[in-house]
Amino acid sequence: METATPALVTDGLTRRFGDRIAVDKLSIQVQPGDVYGFLGPNGAGKTTAIRCILGLIRKDAGNVRIFGETDPVRQRAHVGAMVETPRFFDWMSARGNLERTAAFAGKGDRSDIDRALQLVGLWGRESEPVRAFSLGMRQRLGIARALVGRPKLLVLDEPTNGLDPRGMKEVRDLLDNLAKSTQLTIFISSHLLDEIEKLCGRVGIIEHGRMIAEGKVDDLVAGEGGVTAVEVGARDRAGLCSALEAMDDVKLDGDGLGGRLRVLLAGVEPAALNARLVSAGVAVTALVPQERNLEQLFLSLTSKEIT
Amino acid sequence: MPPHMLAMIRAEIVAVFGRWSGRGALVVALAVGLLAVGGLEMASRAADNINANGTPAASMLTVDWATCVAWSLQARNFFVLPLLIALAGASTLSGELKENTLREILVRPVPRWSVVFAKVAALSVLSIATLGVTAAASLVGGAIMFPMEEAITGHLMGFAMSWLSDLGLITMTLLVASFSRSVGGVVVSLALYLMADFLLGTLLGFLGQLGTDWAPIVRDFLPGTALQAWKDWDVGFEPKRVGALVVWTIVTWVLTTIRVQRMDVP
Numbered sequence: 001m002e003t004a005t006p007a008l009v010t011d012g013l014t015r016r017f018g019d020r021i022a023v024d025k026l027s028i029q030v031q032p033g034d035v036y037g038f039l040g041p042n043g044a045g046k047t048t049a050i051r052c053i054l055g056l057i058r059k060d061a062g063n064v065r066i067f068g069e070t071d072p073v074r075q076r077a078h079v080g081a082m083v084e085t086p087r088f089f090d091w092m093s094a095r096g097n098l099e100r101t102a103a104f105a106g107k108g109d110r111s112d113i114d115r116a117l118q119l120v121g122l123w124g125r126e127s128e129p130v131r132a133f134s135l136g137m138r139q140r141l142g143i144a145r146a147l148v149g150r151p152k153l154l155v156l157d158e159p160t161n162g163l164d165p166r167g168m169k170e171v172r173d174l175l176d177n178l179a180k181s182t183q184l185t186i187f188i189s190s191h192l193l194d195e196i197e198k199l200c201g202r203v204g205i206i207e208h209g210r211m212i213a214e215g216k217v218d219d220l221v222a223g224e225g226g227v228t229a230v231e232v233g234a235r236d237r238a239g240l241c242s243a244l245e246a247m248d249d250v251k252l253d254g255d256g257l258g259g260r261l262r263v264l265l266a267g268v269e270p271a272a273l274n275a276r277l278v279s280a281g282v283a284v285t286a287l288v289p290q291e292r293n294l295e296q297l298f299l300s301l302t303s304k305e306i307t
Numbered sequence: 308m309p310p311h312m313l314a315m316i317r318a319e320i321v322a323v324f325g326r327w328s329g330r331g332a333l334v335v336a337l338a339v340g341l342l343a344v345g346g347l348e349m350a351s352r353a354a355d356n357i358n359a360n361g362t363p364a365a366s367m368l369t370v371d372w373a374t375c376v377a378w379s380l381q382a383r384n385f386f387v388l389p390l391l392i393a394l395a396g397a398s399t400l401s402g403e404l405k406e407n408t409l410r411e412i413l414v415r416p417v418p419r420w421s422v423v424f425a426k427v428a429a430l431s432v433l434s435i436a437t438l439g440v441t442a443a444a445s446l447v448g449g450a451i452m453f454p455m456e457e458a459i460t461g462h463l464m465g466f467a468m469s470w471l472s473d474l475g476l477i478t479m480t481l482l483v484a485s486f487s488r489s490v491g492g493v494v495v496s497l498a499l500y501l502m503a504d505f506l507l508g509t510l511l512g513f514l515g516q517l518g519t520d521w522a523p524i525v526r527d528f529l530p531g532t533a534l535q536a537w538k539d540w541d542v543g544f545e546p547k548r549v550g551a552l553v554v555w556t557i558v559t560w561v562l563t564t565i566r567v568q569r570m571d572v573p
Contacts, residue, residue: 054414057571077416087407091325103318104415104422106311145411 013062037200045209080151086142136167231256233286319429340444343379375449396480434473504531
């Protein structure tokens with residue numbers, strides 16, 4: 001059976017800034033139709049990798065192929081991109097900005113621009129100058145711009161950056177709708193693990209420029225070596241905190257429900273934690289295991305304290 | 308050459324004329340043309356009332372259509388309009404680097420050299436538009452106000468040559484702009500360079516008068532001197548300066564393209 005040409009392949013992608021390696025032999029494979037989440041802590045090299053993929057910055061080593069193309073200009077014919085906060089000619093109308101993009105894309109007529117504006121919910125506002133747009137509207141316009149020319153691969157770098165919760169939901173719903181209603185392949189980097197978990201079928205997690213985990217979200221979350229989260233309650237909250245802080249393989253993760261503490265466990269069973277706490281003189285009143293999710297996986301893989 | 312090069316140039320023209328530097332250049336160009344007509348008219352009236360050593364000043368001042376066009380050409384190329392053209396050039400590269408709008412077009416399927424080409428072409432259109440506006444204002448105003456005695460072919464060639472000077476200025480500006488994100492910094496750097504160039508040219512001219520053979524040759528090939536090639540058209544064609552201007556334009560254009568081709572765009 002013939003396999004489809006991957007939408008995006010990076011092979012040993014490397015970029016250095018002086019002595020610092022920002023992207024280190026990064027290999028990614030994204031299949032057509034995938035919604036791929038690209039995760040990593042701040043400074044992990046996500047944006048640098050995306051800029052290398054888009055040809056905005058030079059790569060020191062490695063290859064990038066987009067739908068089998070190796071020539072950077074031909075590659076970009078398949079790609080629509082939004083890198084960090086989208087920027088526009090503020091004095092120009094939304095339509096004017098998209099027309100400019102269409103001119104440089106070499107494709108995208110009036111109907112194409114209309115479709116992009118409709119998809120992002122800016123139809124009817126297209127004649128207004130961008131300076132009048134809110135951050136959320138600009139973000140949606142950025143996605144509309146990425147859609148001009150009907151690309152096969154959408155690359156979005158932190159598309160919800162700087163948005164309030166309402167704006168984040170708007171963008172998430174928009175991407176969800178795009179993923180379901182079109183055959184687009186979406187490559188999205190974000191800090192919002194909950195959003196990625198809802199949107200993406202596959203994820204790659206990088207740290208210090210290296211891929212440390214990649215696969216289907218469900219497989220990764222269910223896999224071995226992850227983190228279990230529990231909420232722990234005790235009469236002596238201060239004593240509980242002290243006891244937990246003294247343990248190397250657990251991490252306090254904020255407040256849980258009903259005055260309980262949320263705790264991440266790396267390879268520690270909840271029962272074993274209970275035993276340790278009791279032996280430390282803490283009278284445990286509640287120990288509630290939490291469902292595993294992408295956030296816990298991400299923290300277990302990227303948090304030095306508990307790995 | 309991308310098949311959609313013309314669309315790219317059109318998009319750049321919209322951007323160049325949409326910025327205040329582009330619109331301002333057009334307004335100033337019109338004002339310069341009209342001021343040349345008005346200034347010459349005022350000068351001729353004042354000259355009627357002035358005697359210099361018994362000779363009427365009016366007899367020493369040529370007041371006709373051709374003089375009006377010559378004045379407008381001199382005024383057009385004096386400082387303000389070239390500065391606005393340089394400002395428009397700096398805005399189109401440094402400004403877009405700073406505002407990150409350049410990034411948005413570089414992720415499109417176009418080679419970077421073609422982006423530079425589109426910008427140079429759009430800025431050239433701005434230059435042609437300003438020259439056309441000044442020339443039209445002085446030609447029409449001069450034809451109405453003054454007698455049409457002398458031929459204006461040399462002055463019109465001066466206007467045409469000014470476009471080549473502007474093209475040289477544009478490519479020099481883009482080269483400097485490719486190293487900076489500060490529009491003001493680019494214009495100031497360029498102005499400082501041209502001042503230094505002028506001082507060096509003056510020094511070389513002085514050395515030439517003292518008998519140093521090579522000094523005038525070197526002076527003619529200084530970029531700042533080459534940009535003044537338009538001045539020679541009413542006194543005769545000077546191939547050395549025009550050649551130097553063409554060389555500097557090509558060199559700075561190629562260097563700008565290489566720089567933009569290699570630069571990391573954040």
